Amino acid sequence: MSETLAIYGGTPAVDVTKVVNWPPVDKTDEKMVLDALYAQVQTYGKHNMAFGEEFAKWNGNQYALFTNSGTAALHMCLVGCGIGAGDHVLVTAYSWSSSATCILHHDAIPIFVDIDPETFLMDPDKIEEAITPRTKAIIVVQLHGLCNDMDKINAIARKHNLKVIEDACQAHGALYKGRKAGTLGDCAAFSFNQNKCLSCGEGGMFVTNDEEIYKGGAKLWSFGETARPDERRDYHAYALGWMYRNNELTAAFGRAQLSKYDFYFNTLRENGEYLLKNLAGTPDLLLPYEPEYATHNWYNFNLRIDFDKMHITDPEEQIAFRDAVAAALRDEGIRASVWQRFILPEMTVFAAKNAYGMGYPWSIPGADEGVDYSLEKFPNALAYSRKHISIVQTLRAPNGLDIAEQVRQGISKVFNNLDKIDPERIRKILEDRMK
Numbered sequence: 001m002s003e004t005l006a007i008y009g010g011t012p013a014v015d016v017t018k019v020v021n022w023p024p025v026d027k028t029d030e031k032m033v034l035d036a037l038y039a040q041v042q043t044y045g046k047h048n049m050a051f052g053e054e055f056a057k058w059n060g061n062q063y064a065l066f067t068n069s070g071t072a073a074l075h076m077c078l079v080g081c082g083i084g085a086g087d088h089v090l091v092t093a094y095s096w097s098s099s100a101t102c103i104l105h106h107d108a109i110p111i112f113v114d115i116d117p118e119t120f121l122m123d124p125d126k127i128e129e130a131i132t133p134r135t136k137a138i139i140v141v142q143l144h145g146l147c148n149d150m151d152k153i154n155a156i157a158r159k160h161n162l163k164v165i166e167d168a169c170q171a172h173g174a175l176y177k178g179r180k181a182g183t184l185g186d187c188a189a190f191s192f193n194q195n196k197c198l199s200c201g202e203g204g205m206f207v208t209n210d211e212e213i214y215k216g217g218a219k220l221w222s223f224g225e226t227a228r229p230d231e232r233r234d235y236h237a238y239a240l241g242w243m244y245r246n247n248e249l250t251a252a253f254g255r256a257q258l259s260k261y262d263f264y265f266n267t268l269r270e271n272g273e274y275l276l277k278n279l280a281g282t283p284d285l286l287l288p289y290e291p292e293y294a295t296h297n298w299y300n301f302n303l304r305i306d307f308d309k310m311h312i313t314d315p316e317e318q319i320a321f322r323d324a325v326a327a328a329l330r331d332e333g334i335r336a337s338v339w340q341r342f343i344l345p346e347m348t349v350f351a352a353k354n355a356y357g358m359g360y361p362w363s364i365p366g367a368d369e370g371v372d373y374s375l376e377k378f379p380n381a382l383a384y385s386r387k388h389i390s391i392v393q394t395l396r397a398p399n400g401l402d403i404a405e406q407v408r409q410g411i412s413k414v415f416n417n418l419d420k421i422d423p424e425r426i427r428k429i430l431e432d433r434m435k
């Protein structure tokens with residue numbers, strides 16, 4: 001293999017013609033989707049019902065409702081848990097925007113908690129200091145497909161009478177002490193968008209074992225009505241509702257993908273473990289950490305550049321160098337990306353408190369008390385946002401160990417040549433390609 005980096009004209013480490021794109025489709029998907037297509041019922045149909053039931057059975061939940069996004073399912077969780085205007089909800093400082101904007105969707109206030117530098121998840125030891133008299137719930141994001149320390153978090157929640165909502169949007173099949181994500185709190189949300197380990201293009205699942213939470217959350221699903229996917233509608237708004245339903249074609253695609261999920265999960269596990277084992281000792285590369293209690297699903301396989309060891313301390317310099325490394329990895333044929341470059345409190349909707357305009361919902365009397373989004377409170381999240389690179393999709397099934405080995409070679413090649421990473425030169429190369 002050429003040691004010249006592909007971004008400088010060398011041969012890429014990964015033969016991308018051999019990499020199968022995500023999500024893989026076959027006759028199972030075709031048959032199921034065609035069945036939905038010709039059923040002449042495109043909403044409120046059997047595939048919506050069946051996907052909910054099959055997902056609930058597979059994941060170990062009593063109730064599941066298929067939605068049009070993970071964000072919709074998160075909103076349903078909040079309402080199911082009785083969260084309302086001006087309440088405080090704790091959430092990690094580093095995640096997808098809607099892990100926290102879902103709180104604003106019901107006029108409640110996000111309170112951010114810094115992350116643990118090794119797991120990249122909300123630091124359970126920082127939860128208690130973030131609790132205010134208005135705190136009603138904790139959203140635990142099982143980020144990148146890794147579960148947080150749920151025994152610890154559930155004990156804190158019990159002590160302070162808080163509900164626990166799992167944002168399991170990235171955590172299909174991930175385990176905590178052998179139990180599946182989405183069964184570890186009061187209720188949970190999954191996403192099935194394009195990039196997720198279980199994908200049907202777009203979609204989500206609201207799951208719980210609690211009948212009251214289910215009924216409360218489910219009212220949002222279809223205009224405040226209460227009919228399930230297979231029931232006759234009465235067109236009566238019993239509560240404030242949204243339009244969070246999904247359609248039959250998408251449900252059918254989701255069912256077909258779910259039927260293959262255990263293969264997807266096991267393949268990605270093997271590929272992730274292969275990288276962990278075979279990249280150990282690579283210079284200036286920090287590998288992800290899988291705590292003993294957890295089984296990662298490797299939704300994102302996260303690399304970090306060891307800037308301490310490299311003595312690169314300036315944040316701007318770190319970002320420029322990291323972006324150049326990510327570009328070099330991409331040219332090696334690896335789907336490498338910077339998953340989120342902003343931490344949540346940095347995002348304008350929170351920093352400017354401009355959700356609905358006029359400062360609402362922070363302007364609700366008393367709601368802003370104890371709310372502090374100063375960035376210095378989140379040093380671990382900030383540091384992580386500057387040094388990480390996520391490997392996505394290339395490691396997904398049916399791509400197996402042969403592809404994982406090529407990915408390993410690409411990562412080794414780039415990290416063994418970090419002295420040749422010239423951010424300015426790489427920036428110019430990328431710019432020239434755009435011309």
Ligand SMILES: Cc1ncc(COP(=O)(O)O)c(C=O)c1O
Nearest residue numbers: 069070071096098099169191193
């Ligand atoms: C952690 C997390 N939460 C929430 C979401 C929202 O899911 P969706 O895009 O289906 O609304 C996503 C994905 O986009 C996510 O990664």
